[in-house]
Amino acid sequence: MSLPIAKETGTPVATALPTYAAEDLTKGGGQAHIVLGDQIYTLRITRAGKLILTK
Secondary structure, three states, X not given: OOOOEOOOOOOEOXXXXXXXXXXXXXXXXXXXXXXXXXXXXXXXXXXXXXXXXXX
């Protein structure tokens, strides 16, 4: 994921939202569980480098 670039300096600008690398969430693997309330979701990185979030 790329950050917005400042026109004046050409450097990345931090955003107000937390940003996580998918590889960090999966600890180098291809899947991770994400918990929201009492629901568990699975985050998967596909072979094509896309993300899929399923319940």
